Amino acid sequence: MKTVKVLFPLSLLLLSGCVVGPDYKAPDAALPAKFSQGGHKQADVTLNPWWEAFRDKKLNSLVAQGMGENLDVQQSLERIVESRANVIVAGAGGLPQINAGGSGTVEGQDGSFRRNSGSDDHSETKTLSVGADASWLIDLFGQYRRTKESANASLDAAYDDVNVARLAYLSDLATTYIEARYNQEAYALQQQSLTSRRETLKLTEDIKAAGAASSLDVVQAEGLVNTTLAELPGYQTGFNQSANHIATLLGLPATSVTAGLRKGSAQPWPRYDTKIGVPADLVRNRPDIRRAERQLAAATASIGVAEAQLYPSLTLSGSIDGSRIVASAASGGLTSWSFGPSLNLPIFNGGRLRANVDIAKSAAQQQYLAWKQTVLTGIEEVENALVGLRNSYQTVAALRKVVDSSERALGLARESYKGGATSLLDVLDAERSLAASRVSLAASIRNLANSYVSLNVAIGGGSAIEPPDSKVSETKTSAAY
Structure with missing residues (x-):
């Protein structure tokens, strides 16, 4: 009998150390040694403020202003709070559960009846009861340990989700700001074209008055002026829509930042190159890849949770109840208790x-495939951004030459038209070519800036930068205790 008393708790201890389900191992991906444009292994880029390469104070201030105010980021911060609570819930299942309660009642009878001499009867009984019960589900096969393991992995994924939201915010804000400045630049360029075409119209009218031009020439010059006037509102609309979206990204009502952006600024232009590193760096630097890996860890732990339910479960439970009764004739107390194990065997379900x-x-296999897809998508995005950035530099350089040539061609066409050597059509064609080349150059500068943003976002640059009063830092500190 003594042997049984000793072996029984030891067997429970040994069984409680058994954890079913696969142990998680971080996945490996077959990655190329380098990107098509080269690159060398680099340090953590998640703290690199790449947008400062534009040297645009307004953009820098907008980034700082919205880093903690963006609503997507704030939602991701709340998901951390939820995930932390889920860790507590997961851990509570494997701990003893104790509940207590009490009650009190008073019962009595009142009445009167007459015998030989009148008398009144009154009786009263007071009952006070208290009780407590406790139960502990012995984690024989690691169900709750796997549950907590899954919850902790989900908490890690929630932290990475904040950085995913920040990176998306940085990308959206930067590209929208670039679009706003492009529309301002294109509007200004079209205003220049409008001035030039009005000069051509005035010149044509003067020549017609001298009898050297026809009414058709005047009408054609007027048509070009009106065409330019028709294009201007589109750029104004584009600017206002971009400004309104920036306000939304900052968590402000639309039009809140429009006035501050109306003062024109040069189109953003990156002042230095980006160190792209190697594909293996993406696994460490991209928050969406880290999040997918943590979600895979959570899904793997859930396999153990499901497998543990195939095996018996043992619960130790007990209760104690006490009551005190006070009656008119007598009083006394009663205490009862019980304790014992209960075994649950899943036989048929x-x-x-x-x-x-x-x-x-x-679900775990699906999550592995999702992780692998995220890695491959990340490599694709870096490769595309590298090609786009390289080609954008070449396009901008070529278009600058086109603009110079078009400006000279317009000057020569006007001089020839004044001297009667060419027709008005040559002047109008030169003006069209110059206007188109100027806008094309502005669009190419926009594309170059967007490619620079895409490259830095693709490598995870700046995703871990937090505002000084970040709730993530506070949450991480709290989670350490």
Whole structure:
């Protein structure tokens, strides 16, 4: 008997150390040694403020202003709070549960009846009861340990999700700001074209008055002026829409930042190159890849949770109840208690528990494929951004020459037209070519800036930069205790 008393708790201890389900191992991906444009292994780029390469004070201030105010970022911060609470819930299942309660009642009878001499009867009974019960589900096969493991991995994923939201915010804000400045630049260029075309119209009218031009020439010159006037509102609309979207990204009502952006500024132009590193750096630097890996860890732990339910479960439970009764004639107390284990054996459940294991395994495999897809997508985005940035530099350089040539061609066409050597059509064609080349150059500068943003976002640059009063820092500190 003594041997049983000793072996029984030891067997429980040994069984409680058994954890079913696969142990998680971080996945490996077959990555190329370098990108097509080269690159060398680099340090962490998640703290690199790449937008400062534009040397645009307004852009820098907008980034700082919205870093903690963006609503997507704030939602991701709240998901950290939720995930932390889920860790507590997951851990609570494997701990003893104790509940207590009490009650009190008073019962009595009142009345009167007459015998030989009148008398009144009154009786009263007071009952006070208290009780407590406790239960502890012995984690024989690691169900709650796997549950907590899954919850902790989900918490890690929630932290990475904040950086995903920040990176998306930085990308959206920078590209929208670039678009706003492009529309301002294109509007200003079209205003220059409008001035030039009005000069041509005035010149044509003067020549017609001298009898050297026809009414057709005047009408054609007027048509070009009106065409330019028709294009201007589109650029104004584009600017206002971009400004309104920037306000939304900052968590402000639309039009809140429009006035501050109306003062024109040069189109953003990156002042230095980006160190792209190697594909293996993406696994460390991109928050969406880290998040997918943590979600895979959570899904893997869930397999153990499902498998643990295939095996017996043992619960230790006990209760104690006490009551005190005070009656008119007598009083006394009564105490009762109970304690003992209960064993649950899953014998027949129609295959539900085994199906739950298959579901968990499939979910983990799906999450692995999602992680692998995220890695490959990241490499693709870097490669595309590298090609786009390189080609944008070449396009901008070529278009600058086109603009110079078009400006000289317009000057020569006007001089020839004044001297009667060419027709008005040559002047109008030269003006069209110059206006188109100027806008094309502005669009190419916009594309270059966007490619620079895309490259830095693709490598995860700046995703871990937090505002000074970041709630993420506070949450991480709290989670350490």
